[in-house]
Amino acid sequence: MKEKIAVAYSGGLDTSVIAKWLQEKYNAEVITVSANLGQQKELVGIEEKAYKTGAKKAIVLDLRDAFATEYIFPALKAGALYEHTYPMATSLGRPLIAKALVDVAKAEGCTAVAHGCTGKGNDQVRFEAAIAALAPDLKVYAPLREWEFKSREEEIEYCQKHGIPVKATKENPYSIDENMWGTSIECGILENPRVAPPEDAYQRTVSPENAPNESVTVEIEFENGVPISLDGKTLAPVDLIMKLNEIAGAHGIGRLDLIENRLVGIKSRELYEAPAATVLHFAHRELERLTLDKDTMHYKAKLANDYADLIYNGLWFSPLRYALNAFVEETQKVVSGVATLKLYKGNISLLSRWSPNSLYDESLATYTEEDQFDHKASIGFIKIYSLPLKTYYRINGAPIPEQEAMAK
Ligand code: ARG
Numbered sequence: 001m002k003e004k005i006a007v008a009y010s011g012g013l014d015t016s017v018i019a020k021w022l023q024e025k026y027n028a029e030v031i032t033v034s035a036n037l038g039q040q041k042e043l044v045g046i047e048e049k050a051y052k053t054g055a056k057k058a059i060v061l062d063l064r065d066a067f068a069t070e071y072i073f074p075a076l077k078a079g080a081l082y083e084h085t086y087p088m089a090t091s092l093g094r095p096l097i098a099k100a101l102v103d104v105a106k107a108e109g110c111t112a113v114a115h116g117c118t119g120k121g122n123d124q125v126r127f128e129a130a131i132a133a134l135a136p137d138l139k140v141y142a143p144l145r146e147w148e149f150k151s152r153e154e155e156i157e158y159c160q161k162h163g164i165p166v167k168a169t170k171e172n173p174y175s176i177d178e179n180m181w182g183t184s185i186e187c188g189i190l191e192n193p194r195v196a197p198p199e200d201a202y203q204r205t206v207s208p209e210n211a212p213n214e215s216v217t218v219e220i221e222f223e224n225g226v227p228i229s230l231d232g233k234t235l236a237p238v239d240l241i242m243k244l245n246e247i248a249g250a251h252g253i254g255r256l257d258l259i260e261n262r263l264v265g266i267k268s269r270e271l272y273e274a275p276a277a278t279v280l281h282f283a284h285r286e287l288e289r290l291t292l293d294k295d296t297m298h299y300k301a302k303l304a305n306d307y308a309d310l311i312y313n314g315l316w317f318s319p320l321r322y323a324l325n326a327f328v329e330e331t332q333k334v335v336s337g338v339a340t341l342k343l344y345k346g347n348i349s350l351l352s353r354w355s356p357n358s359l360y361d362e363s364l365a366t367y368t369e370e371d372q373f374d375h376k377a378s379i380g381f382i383k384i385y386s387l388p389l390k391t392y393y394r395i396n397g398a399p400i401p402e403q404e405a406m407a408k
Contacts, residue, residue, distance in 0.1 A: 003028040005141065006105040007114045008097055008127070009058070010034065011046040013166060014116040017155045018143045019053035020162050022114055026141075031057040033104045035097045038064045038180025038238060040204065053164050057108070061100050064180065068237035071096050071316075072181050076280055077225040077335075078328045079288075079300065080308040083260055086270075087277035088311055089182030094123055095316035098130035105138060112139035119145040122263050126314035133317035174201055180241050182254070182274030193269045197257055204245065205273045208252035208346030215344035216251060217351065218244070220283045222339070225332030227280055241276045248275035252346035263313050282348050283339035291334045291357045300331055 005022050009015045009032035022028050032050040036043055043060055050058035071092045082088055101113045113131060117124035119142070128140050149155050152171065159166045173188035183203050189195050199207060221229040230240050248254055254275035262268055288297060303324055310321045337355025341348050363372040397403060 003112060004031065004108065004110040005029070005112045005114050006031045006033055006101050006108065006110045007055075008033055008035075008101050008116065009046070009050055009055075010116070011043070011049050012116075013152065013155055013159070014144065016049065016053055016164050016166070017149070017158055018114060018116050019050065019055055020158070020164060021143055021147060022141060023054050025147075028112075030055045031059065031104065031108055031110065033101050034058070034060045035093075035100050036060065036062045036064055037067045037093050037096070038242065039178050041178070049165065053162075059104055063096055063100060064238045065236075067093065067096055067180065068241055072241070072277075073226050073237065074325055074328070075307075075311060076227075076277075076284055077332050078307040078324070079281065079285060079304040080311055081281065081304070082308045082312040083258070084305075085256060085258055086260065086272060086312075087182055087274045087281060088308070089179050089272070089274060089277065090177045090184045091122065091126065091312050091314075092181060092316075093177075093179050094126035094314070095130040098127045099134060101127075102131060102134045102138065105135065110138075112141055114141035114143060116144060117142060120262075120264055120266060122312065122314065125263055126316075129314040130317055176203065178203065180238065180245070181277050182272055185271040185273070186268065190269055190271060193259060197271050201271055202255065202273055205249040205255055205275055206252050211250065211252040211345045215342050216247060217340060217342050218247060218279070219338055219340045220244075220280070221337070222284060222287055223336045225284065225328075225335040227283070241280075244276035244279055246275075248279045248343055249273070251343040253343055253348060254278035255346070279341065279343070279348060282350075283341060284335070286339050286350055286353050287335050287337050287355060290337065290353050290360055291355050292331060293359065296331055300328070303327060 003026055005026070005028045007015065007019050007022065007030055009019060011034065019030050019032055023030050030053070032055045034043055034046050046060060047058040075088060075092055080088065082091070104110070105113050115124070115127045117127060124142055124145070131138055131140055149158065156166050174185050174190065175187040177184045185201050185203065189198060190201060219231050220227050227240055228234060230243055235243065254273055254277065256272040256274070257269075258272065259267055259269050292300065307321070307324050307328070310316070310318060310324070315321055334357040336357060337353065339350065340352040342351050363370055393399065398406070
């Protein structure tokens with residue numbers, strides 16, 4: 001019996017060659033799986049394209065809602081930014097695509113799956129670690145790690161030989177991956193970190209210089225850590241993210257130029273555009289400042305880093321990620337309210353924050369006569385708080401640098 005392989009299919013050159021190549025090389029039957037994660041590039045015509053590669057079946061899945069609610073929002077609630085910066089649009093998309101691939105493989109009786117990731121990136125790890133978790137016995141093919149093609153030209157020639165239509169458009173100088181949470185752009189001139197990003201590298205934001213001279217104000221309401229409305233209008237998760245991408249992108253928000261540490265040991269340079277993600281992380285963080293108690297807030301900031309590392313490093317479906325997520329969920333019970341932000345030429349500023357669970361107590365914070373804080377209570381507090389210091393230095397003398405200074 002022929003081997004049946006489910007192939008993650010974007011419709012681009014690499015995955016088109018993969019679909020055909022697997023049939024030839026392994027005498028296999030191919031089912032293509034394409035996922036809509038809210039990317040701007042249309043998926044129309046992708047089935048026809050897949051059939052032209054000889055695929056037995058072409059499946060297109062609309063995963064936008066699952067992506068927003070089950071992947072993006074947990075990362076947002078966790079405050080997960082890789083190396084404190086990157087909102088991880090690409091990293092978050094991979095486990096979901098892997099899950100879709102596994103689901104199709106199971107439903108269609110495939111014994112293997114295939115992806116089009118290269119042998120030096122993070123994405124191969126994300127795909128294969130997710131598949132290992134979800135379907136430990138499924139075989140994985142990663143043709144880019146083993147095939148004979150050395151250039152794009154060779155791949156195009158292969159397509160022409162097999163009647164696979166390839167667009168005769170000029171090659172994009174960059175490698176781009178995108179979905180509703182952001183766009184990742186690398187390669188070409190960007191490989192030199194001394195070179196400033198050319199304007200044509202950016203795909204979905206205007207430059208701050210070209211942004212409107214008038215600012216725009218956005219009001220975002222959160223419920224339990226999740227955004228539910230924009231400017232007073234309740235919106236579905238996908239619609240809210242898309243709308244915010246449009247508004248913030250037009251004001252030059254969300255551009256990043258990052259040298260990052262890949263899992264496979266390489267430092268790489270990537271540009272990111274994530275207008276909605278940047279605004280939502282900003283607003284969410286401000287609401288947490290208002291609603292989380294100090295200890296939980298500080299503790300959560302430490303875990304946010306670990307949570308981000310797990311996502312970036314392909315361990316979405318790991319026991320540790322689920323455990324950290326349970327912690328995050330617990331903290332978000334009080335993260336409800338409204339943040340009002342001003343977007344202006346690439347910058348976000350906070351105009352106002354409000355929450356029914358706000359811990360900010362004006363009668364305690366005020367310096368007016370309305371003040372309710374018991375100033376005298378501080379006397380006893382400081383006495384005991386500083387007691388260990390008093391004891392230590394009474395026994396050991398003044399702190400060393402002070403002694404040295406006194407000796408001079
Ligand atoms: N460096 C990012 C990550 O590992 C994006 C990788 C894909 N980038 C691309 N331009 N194709 O999540």
